[in-house]
Amino acid sequence: MEPSFFEKVYAVVKQVPQGRITTYGAIAKYLGTARSARMVGWAMNHSHAPGEFIPAHRVLNRAGVLTGKHHFGGPNTMKQLLENEGITVINDQITNFNKHFWDPNKELA
DNA sequence: TGATTGACCAACT
């Protein structure tokens, strides 16, 4: 049984270290299909799976914008989580994007 | 069972 696409997404997202963020495109590219970034977001939508904690708040779009923050139960929940990990969020966008960026293609390889 | 949508990205016009 080969893991489905979104199962791979879960595996990668769960490996994102605290205080770091990654992008949908980076994950999708790591999985081999850079154009399947929509699936990554879709997988995050199901990140509420029982027994599985997915740090979806560490996954942003390529611009570092908190896309999908509204799916965290509150418009500021995602922001609070990131700030709690030491990431500054301004106007739904993180600062030092390049500094906090965690690229699975480089880190995991 | 077929069509549409979805927390996106990249290419084309």
Next chain:
DNA sequence: CAGTTGGCCAATC
């Protein structure tokens, strides 16, 4: 340079 379309996999209508 800005707007539009295509594409990917899986789930819902």
